[in-house]
Amino acid sequence: MPEGHTIHRLAQDLKASLEGSRLKVSSPQGRFEDAVLLDGRMLTAATAIGKHLFLFFGTLCVHIHLGLFGRFRLQRAPFLPPRGAVRLHLEGDSVCWSLSGPTVCECIDDEAFHALKARLGADPLSTGSRPKGAWFQFHRSKRGVGAALLDQRLFAGIGNVYRAELLFLTGLHPETRCCDIDKSTFEKLWRLAVKLLKQGVKYKRIVTVAGATKSAPKREAVYVYKRRLCRVCETAIAQLQSANRTLYFCPHCQSAPTLPEKPLRARRQQKQFAQ
DNA sequence: ATGTCATGATAAC
DNA sequence: TTATCCTGACATA
Numbered sequence: 165m166p167e168g169h170t171i172h173r174l175a176q177d178l179k180a181s182l183e184g185s186r187l188k189v190s191s192p193q194g195r196f197e198d199a200v201l202l203d204g205r206m207l208t209a210a211t212a213i214g215k216h217l218f219l220f221f222g223t224l225c226v227h228i229h230l231g232l233f234g235r236f237r238l239q240r241a242p243f244l245p246p247r248g249a250v251r252l253h254l255e256g257d258s259v260c261w262s263l264s265g266p267t268v269c270e271c272i273d274d275e276a277f278h279a280l281k282a283r284l285g286a287d288p289l290s291t292g293s294r295p296k297g298a299w300f301q302f303h304r305s306k307r308g309v310g311a312a313l314l315d316q317r318l319f320a321g322i323g324n325v326y327r328a329e330l331l332f333l334t335g336l337h338p339e340t341r342c343c344d345i346d347k348s349t350f351e352k353l354w355r356l357a358v359k360l361l362k363q364g365v366k367y368k369r370i371v372t373v374a375g376a377t378k379s380a381p382k383r384e385a386v387y388v389y390k391r392r393l394c395r396v397c398e399t400a401i402a403q404l405q406s407a408n409r410t411l412y413f414c415p416h417c418q419s420a421p422t423l424p425e426k427p428l429r430a431r432r433q434q435k436q437f438a439q
Numbered sequence: 440a441t442g443t444c445a446t447g448a449t450a451a452c
Numbered sequence: 453t454t455a456t457c458c459t460g461a462c463a464t465a
Contacts, residue, residue, distance in 0.1 A: 230458095231457080232459090233457095233459040233460070234458070235459085235460090248459075248460075249459065249460095251458090264458090264459065264460085265458050265459040265460075266459095267457070267458055268458095408453095408454095
């Protein structure tokens with residue numbers, strides 16, 4: 165479930181429950197050997213940038229990326245032995261967290277931290293972040309906006325669900341070339357990203373439909389992602405592969421890009437799914 | 440028991 | 453462009 169909102173919420177929750185405490189740190193699964201370096205130290209900060217999570221134990225920094233499968237599970241005392249493959253176990257007095265399935269869980273030095281930071285684009289969830297650099301690259305790029313939204317060097321934290329929903333809410337066909345999108349549309353995209361991701365942090369889930377509540381059933385929480393019919397016009401949702409992921413969109417609400425002629429491949433695909 | 444899929448990203452061809 | 457890594461939930465047999 166991890167897009168940027170998940171990681172930022174995690175940073176908040178880890179901070180609230182463990183910051184300032186000395187922790188028992190281990191790697192029950194054994195694949196994070198540096199856990200021993202952290203054991204008995206105090207968690208001094210937890211922060212998120214895009215989909216990356218950083219835990220600070222004084223000068224030591226743990227870099228975590230959940231990838232597609234990673235998750236943190238919370239337990240309150242009394243703790244049961246963690247099940248499954250737990251890469252990292254953090255235990256305070258009253259709560260403990262178990263991390264399983266991350267793509268990355270490693271200790272990094274200050275230099276690596278800054279290098280990582282430098283290669284990430286504008287994060288809709290970092291306070292005061294503005295997409296100036298993103299726009300600079302965006303407006304001169306010929307690739308499709310769908311692919312661009314998943315590029316973490318441009319936008320840090322947007323994932324496959326938000327991508328589809330943002331494109332829908334902006335009325336953009338995913339294959340519209342970035343360079344054919346004007347600045348006001350780009351800014352609309354950014355403002356929506358900020359608003360929706362923030363709401364995702366608050367709700368601990370992705371809800372993009374206007375007026376839908378925190379507890380809205382899955383089918384009513386999104387406009388197009390993994391839906392059969394468009395939430396608004398009930399046209400059959402189409403899909404295509406973009407940046408190695410399935411991108412869902414409404415061929416009616418998201419008008420086809422005008423120039424240049426759409427590639428034949430895309431037209432066929434659209435036809436195939438649009439019955 | 441086995442297969443499939445997933446809100447991610449990278450390295451290699 | 454493909455192959456690969458990470459884990460678990462659910463479907464099918």
